[in-house]
Amino acid sequence: MQGRWRRVVRTPLGLTATVLVVAVVALAVLGPVLWGSGAGAVDTDAILARPSARHWAGTDNLGRDILLRVLVASRLSILLALLATVIAVVAGSLLGSAPFVLGRRTGRWVSAGVNIAVAFPGLLLALFFAVVFGVGATGAVLAIGLAGAPAFARLTQTLVAGVAARDYVAAARAVGIGRFRILLRHVLPNIAEPLVVNATIGAGTALLSFAGLSFLGLGVQSPSYDWGRLLYDGIGMIYVNAPAALAPGAAVLLAGLAFNLFGESVAKGLGVPVGGGLRGVGSARAGAASGPERTDQGEEAGDRSPEVVLDVRDLEVTVSGPSGPVRPVRGVSFDVRRGEAIGIVGESGSGKSMTALAVTRLLADHGRVDASRLEFLGDDLLAPDTAVRRRTLGTTLAMVFQDPMTAFNPTRRIGAQLAEVATRHQGRSRKEAMARAVDRLTAVRIPDADRRARQYPHEFSGGMRQRAMIGMGLMGAPALIVADEPTTALDVTVQQQVLDLLAAIREADDVALILISHDVTVVGEVCDRILVMYAGRIVEDLPAAELATAARHPYTRALVDAVPDMNTDPTEPLATIPGRPVDPADVPPGCAYADRCPLADARCEAEDPLLAADPAAPADSPRHRVACWQAGEPLPVRPDDRSIDDLVESP
């Protein structure tokens, strides 16, 4: 508890507010004692005087010192505000807990009434009650107190409902304890803290509102005076002596702000602390160490056929972590040829999605991208963004994201979101673009596309939305589609449809595809080539056809093995890869997989294996690359895992 309070005082705003509140309360206590007589003294020599050495803020029309009156007025102002706050909190919490005590039926009426009252501004309610209770300090206290009640009632209602749902309340109810007792015993103690914090803020608001009522002439009446009343008197002589209005105004403001900000800081301080986690690029710059530290051995350097759509060399992504920069992608090289389908697989945290976002330059603020080469259709993507490049990318590079529920803008019609590509990048008119959008929706097998185009994303099913997303990529003439877990968020029944659609598009238009998935089966089915990623590296690059039979990296084999197949005994639990993925903030010096690898030896732990052409790979698959010191070695048999046996015997 003390630590939490200290947190309040530690912020500059919190500290200032705390000091101010203490000062204001001290003034309220001591003010009238110290200056009470001085404030009432009439100086007939100086009536309506401007500020002077004797009267720092001048005098009023009876020659009384304004500054002293402001200081003395603090007690009445604060006292009345506190009284009003007490009324607001008491009335509000009674109303707010009524639904709990009175039960559903009666409670519903109370909360309906509160809801209606809350919709009206506090000042209007205060005026209403000021009429009922009459002009004067008492009336104003009641008016401001009752006007504040609905907001507190709403707050209490929410808080009570939160606590009432908890187990111990249900338990107390089940035992037959009365609702009123439960409220006192179990509910109120749990909501006291937020109520008190809000009451502090409320006190500030009450102080300011009270000044407002007094300023209107509806609050404190002469000869008593609070700050609002002094302001009321002062505004009349603002031309003669401005401080007569400014001094009480400043006092109200300072005191009101003090309570308000104190409450807000306490609320923040007692809440959940902010901080930690991966943050933006702002600090990535600070600690990011130099360029690529090491590289995969690419497919023979210089071998860049015109067929290459995407060419990636030594790609690194750096993000800033809580303790320095973290590198979730650590030197990745690959290329994608026209019409080729590449699958990238790996567990979550392997860097596969980061890689996809980095090569398409969509990482933006999430991290820094370095590479010795990053080219799409011969275009250098590392160069700064230009309008021309946006146009090229916008029409030739398509993205499909994991969650079609959130990937569309909820406030715009599907058709318009597709059409935007054509109006932006192809200079088409709205009408032409819309026609194209409908055509593309039809192309991705959305029935009744004309009508569908006019609907909003929430009116689409998940599978249909994902197809529309693919349709969006087809607005131009894509050379590459990057699909990041396109089926993961979908129903099993529609997953296949989406995969089939991607496969069909690829075949029809010779579009290259990068398919990112945690699921080896999915990529194996759709892709020609598979990149297996682990801890921000490619650990194996192999033809999809060899996945089941000729995978050489222990991790790839474990992934394949984790897939249930005909030989899996359905009664056995699924084989999983033991151990945890590497924390990108803490990558070991040797092979990153060594911790989990059954073949790991001393060399593995000391030296980092490079991704290199696999010497043992069959001659008909020259592009098979692997990063392992013991690639293809038989895996030891684990007694509890029969499917491993199968794998070991299979090569």
Place this chain on the structure above:
Amino acid sequence: MPATLTVPSPPVDPARPRLWALPSVRFGVRRLRRLLVSLWVLVTASFAMIHLIPGDPVRGALGPTAPADLVAARRHALGLDGPILVQYLHYLKGLVTGDLGTSLASQLPVSDVVAQRLPATLILAGLAFLTAVVLAIPLGVVTGVLTRRGRGRRTELAFTTTSIIVATIPDFLIGVALVYVFAIQLGWLPVAGDATASAYVLPVFSLAIGPAAILARIVRVEMVGVLEADFIRTARAKRLPARAIYVGHALPNAVTAALTVGGLLLGALVAGTVLVENVFAWPGLGSTIVRSIITKDYPVVQAIVLVYGVGVLIVNLVVDVAIALLDPRSKIRED
């Protein structure tokens, strides 16, 4: 937040299931019902106001020395001498026919008083709201973009602190400060009245600055949130220019939430005119209601409270409809 009533939903008429199935129809009916209930509560409250006054309001208004027959006559003039139910029905009938009673102070029909004073208040509130929106949205969007994903920590802190403080200052104090600086010290702008165009500047800004600060803060927070959303990544994948992403895709989504709060602010702004009008001697409803409260001119007070209340209800309705149009999901969400 507009009032949410949990009244059991009406039975679905099997003859017209199609119409009722439309979300917009359901939304409209529900919203209308809420409006009517709120309106009824408001009217009843304004009727009850005079009866809630402890003691005898007529005697209170006329003073203890007034002769008894004058009190009785006045009570009759106010319609306070029949059984309460009759009075209530009489009051309702008056409202429907536009008869709001007669001012005790001026002997003029209250409807004339309101009609004469309302335009000045409407213009003041409308201009102030526009000013607040025009100030807040660009400010919120720009700081939102500058502080996205934990960038610009200092900008964020400075902006948040300033806006919290500014938002806490009541409008009438801003008014006093503006008068001091611009009317008295600099002498640029008139201090009171609505005679010239320049006389609008200070009252409008006094009312607008606080709401603008709150609104800008909300727009910023929403922008920061929206900029993290997947559909922004989609917009970037479409390779739209930055401005199209921020204004075309992020802003509409940020504004939806801002609008909810904006509605509350506008409601508060309607009431805030009362204080500001009194600072600037603005010839609107606000200065009238205060004078009437002090002189116990109850028919005028009742009518103006009613007008303010209706104003707030209309604002809430407009905001709800605007949100429903802007964010098509909200109609369904409430179901």
